[in-house]
Amino acid sequence: MTYHGKWTILEVTAVDMGQHMLQQTRALWAICERYEALVFKLNVLIPDAKTDVTHQLMSINAEQQTLAKRKRALLVYLLQDLKNHQQRLLKRNPTLTQVFVDEITQMLADLPRTQSMVLDQPVQSILQQLEHIVHSQQLQRIRSLVIRLEVALQVLQPTQRRHPLVPYQPGSLFRNWDLLMNLMQYDAYPHDYPGVDAATFIQWLAYHKGNTRIDDVTVTDLRTAVPEAKVTGLAGTAYSVVIGKEVEGYILFRGAERTGMAGEWQETALDWQYMLKSIMLGLPNESDQLPIARQFTQMIMGHLQLLSPDARLYGIGHSLGGQLVQAVQLLDHPFTAGFTLNSVPMQLQQLQSLAPKRFSKTQWHALKHHRGHNVSHLLQEFGEKAANIINVRFSQDFTALFYQAPGTISLGEERSFTLTNWHYPFTAKLSNFFTKNEISNLLELLRYALMRLRRASTQRQVGAFLFDTILTLYRNANIPATATFLDHLSQYLYACDFFTKAPVDFMTDASGKRHSFRLTFANLMNQREFFKSLNTAMFAPLVTLHIVNGVKFIVADNQQDIETEELGSSFVTQTTIPTQTAIQSVIAES
Known part of the structure; x- marks a missing residue:
């Protein structure tokens, strides 16, 4: 056996071969992250953009097509390397077997042709198209392949090269924010990494x-x-x-x-x-x-x-x-x-x-x-x-x-x-829309909701409770304090873009009646355009x-070309809860 320094020629060749495949797997991982960034852009940046987004949509469409082609090419190159060096790899590392070859072969067979999004549609429809395209790209399988193959490739390096020359500095992993967020992402969505257990990850x-x-x-x-x-x-x-x-x-x-x-x-x-x-x-x-x-x-x-x-x-x-x-x-x-x-x-x-x-x-x-x-x-x-x-x-x-x-x-x-x-x-500064008493009312509604929700075990029951609460408030809209509270609540939801059409002020009458079916019906009808304008795109x-x-x-x-900036801390102040409010009496009655 010929030696080269401290390593054999076989070891040096194996290391070089492993590093070459490592470059390909890391490029595949970068493509997966880039797909995520495209969905983020379309989900967050486009719907709330104040300028024309046609150029941005065209750019996203062109990039997803380029990514699909690049991903297929990388898989082909990786498969060819594994086939060319399979016997040598098997001698060096038993985990690099025919399994990876078969997996990549099947993945290439399952990949769809390059797809294009139809751009002359609402943004929400374009987002659904992109999510369908991303799903068809089998990113979960690619993540799993990259992780398992890179872990196997580590074994290719000779023992003398396994540790860096500079000793590990305590806390280095913790100080890497990108690493921590990837770890949190795996912990929250382990099913996005099929076949990869926590220790391997x-x-x-x-x-x-x-x-x-x-x-x-x-x-x-x-x-x-x-x-x-x-x-x-x-x-x-x-x-x-x-x-x-x-x-x-x-x-x-x-x-x-x-x-x-x-x-x-x-x-x-x-x-x-x-x-x-x-x-x-x-x-x-x-x-x-x-x-x-x-x-x-x-x-x-x-x-x-x-x-x-x-x-x-x-x-x-x-x-x-x-x-x-x-x-x-x-x-x-x-x-x-x-x-x-x-x-x-x-x-x-x-x-x-x-x-x-x-x-x-x-x-x-x-x-x-x-x-x-x-x-x-x-x-x-x-x-x-x-x-x-x-x-x-x-x-x-x-x-x-x-x-x-x-x-x-x-x-x-x-x-x-x-x-x-x-x-x-969206804003969390409720004090711009509500008085202190009204914020207390919201907390009191929440306390009441939790009492009721303890008995709710299905989404339908929760929905029924929410409808009942809204109806109870509307039935009591003849109380001036309740009407004002509902006006402020509607204005807040409108300002946050949860509804796209402005609400109408709530009506009260001088009858003195606490509950008036006619007034309740009139207020509901006046707000129908407001309710119909629910902006589901804001929830994404x-x-x-x-x-x-x-x-x-x-x-x-x-490094996903998303421009960000760091701000100072700007949390809102706390609210003191008064002893009794108009909404509390409404809740007690209901």
Whole structure:
């Protein structure tokens, strides 16, 4: 056998061959990300654009055709390389078998011809066309292929070249936002990566995004470790990784995302019940997720310390999961650092109820009367350690509505991003439309809704409840305060583009009757054009800009030619709830 330095000729050839195929797989992954960016653009940028979008639509159509051709060519090249070197690869790595050849061959057979979108249609129809085209491109299968093949190709490198010359710097993976958001995306949508388990994914992700090889990984599912978590809706995953002499743990608390899987309705209902009841309203909750999140965190920390007394634990969470990261850190401080994305706030009443002795009475009082939401500086005045949490968000994310509620706070550094030169009508600044009493009315309606929704187990029952609530308000529109509240609510929904036609002011009469069928009917008829103008297209950007695989295009440097800018923190102030309001009396009557 001929040697070349420390490696044999066979080893050098295998490395070069593996690197060549690695270039092809990474190009395939980039194409998958580019398809996601096109859907993001059409979902978010186009419907709310103030200028003519014909040129942009033509550009998106041309690019998706180019991507389809490029993807097919890359698959052909990759298949040819695997066939040409199959025997040599088999000797070097048994995992590179005929399976990959057969898989790519079948994938090429299943790919459709290059398709073009019909552009002389409404934007919503064009979006549906693009989503159909993207679905037909089999991106799930390609992601799975790329991950499994790249993990197999790693084994081609000789042992001496497995680790970089520069030792791993502790926390390097955590400081990579793009890596963290990919990990959150996998945790929320694992079915988008068929055949790829969590351990394989994080090993691939560390190598692909962080140029780091993980020597060993243990994955712990929260619901497996703490079975009672399921009835609360809490879900998450812990990754315990060993990189050389370093031991790090990553706990992901899942947000209230729509997964598209069976049982989604019940899961979503449990998460929203927690966010509305425990966080927005600060009510006692038998399905509180925070105690279980604390228990799971301590369990994982104990496991890490058995591996190394210097182990580091990091908390990661999106939306609801971000709230849990902040709350666990405030109460127990187990994390070296934390990262949250579009997080909902913490609720002081919940925190004090769970850990009344965490702070003194004077400190709890100071927290409750602190001006503004972020209490990081106040905690440092108490002598607390720095939280080391970064809260990243889209500046107009709908979770800002939660910060309207009394007792809501946040912890850590806040970084806010938005898109440049772009119109987005949604606002969480309710004080621009409602009085303080009316915002209290909204919270009271929410409290009433939760009482009713406890008995609702289907979407139809929830819809029936919403209709009943609206009808109850309309029947009481002869009460001046109720009529004014409904006027302001309609104006807010119109300003946010949920309805495209302006509402008509509600009528009252001097009869003094609390309920008037004639007046109720007249108000409903006057608002019929307003109701008919429901803008369903507005819901797509509202959701897209909140979920991980949408907001990542705003806050991460993903080089997808989407122009963004970083803003300062701009959360709205809290509202104090009066003792009794007009709407409360209406609710009591209904």
